[in-house]
Amino acid sequence: MKRVDIHRKENAGAAEKPITIHATPEGCSEACRMILDIMQKEADETKLAEEIPLKILAHNSLVGRLIGKEGRNLKKIEQDTGTKITISPLQDLTIYNPERTITVKGSTEACSNAEVEIMKKLREAYENDVVAINQQANLIPGLNLSALGIFSTGLSMLPSTRGAAAAAPYHPFAQQSGRRRTSSSAYLSGLYGAPPAGAFPHQHPLPEQEIVNLFIPTQAVGAIIGKKGQHIKQLARFAGASIKIAPAEGPDASERMVIITGPPEAQFKAQGRIFGKLKEENFFNPKEEVKLEAHIKVPSFAAGRVIGKGGKTVNELQNLTSAEVIVPRDQTPDENEEVIVKIIGHFFASQTAQRKIREIVQQVKQQEQKHAQGAPASQHSK
Incomplete structure (x- = not known):
């Protein structure tokens, strides 16, 4: 109960021809x-x-999680199935080819068993990303995720609802020397790519400005700024944010602070592009996801609510977002009576945590306003 397509015309003259298999995961493995x-x-x-x-x-954005920390996932699959598995280098990736080739060597039986385990890991990573993106859609009211660009590949960030339904989680591929594609290429490119700028929906007048300090490796500063500052200028225009890089705190500083000022939509776009750029330029090991530290400031009177009784709220935040959230204790509020909240995690984890924390702060502010308005009213009634 499956459909098998052999792509002969698209790869005329090539030594290998892709074979697409459309079926359930079990059906794909059997085929x-x-x-x-x-x-x-x-x-x-x-x-x-x-x-x-x-x-x-497999799309490059999934490969790191297949490999696992220090290559543990891949080593386990090799040991369990008796195969040798290699993955094509990042240098082979282009704007038109965001996929990497996972080569499995061994007996037919061993390769088939390894395929099942590899696809299981890839599917799990993909489905986690879909859940994270769907969560994002609810975090910023009116945010059109399909129009956001977070990686500079020029492809769309998300498929349309119709596209998502048409491309069931996996449309695997085999190729003539056993090559098999992990999913509809257009759908995955849509999930992890970015559209042209200017497709963003009309913003409300004077949206609330937010300031986020994002910390990047010192050696990555040149890539973010670009030749004669061109990249950072383009990024600021694309995101609709002010982006500045603070001076180094010392000659041996390992990180530099990027100060991003703009509304939620601009924060999402600017931070996403920075995460994407660091991955593209190989400032992080190919086997690991890009995780950065972000600092946001909250009113000191709201910090307790972010932490929650006995740390309950901050623990829930960490469980929900997969980001590490730290509210340093005994902070002295700054001149604006604000304190720092640190968020450490990959892009979607960090974004989710930032939005949730700002939601909490907004609730506290509204309660404070109601309390302030209610006090004189009650006195007047007396």
């Missing part, structure tokens, strides 16, 4: 196994090749 069997039999009869590797195409 993949059958294709490998057929190719291995052909190789044995023609003696053209001793071993047919399985090659799986």
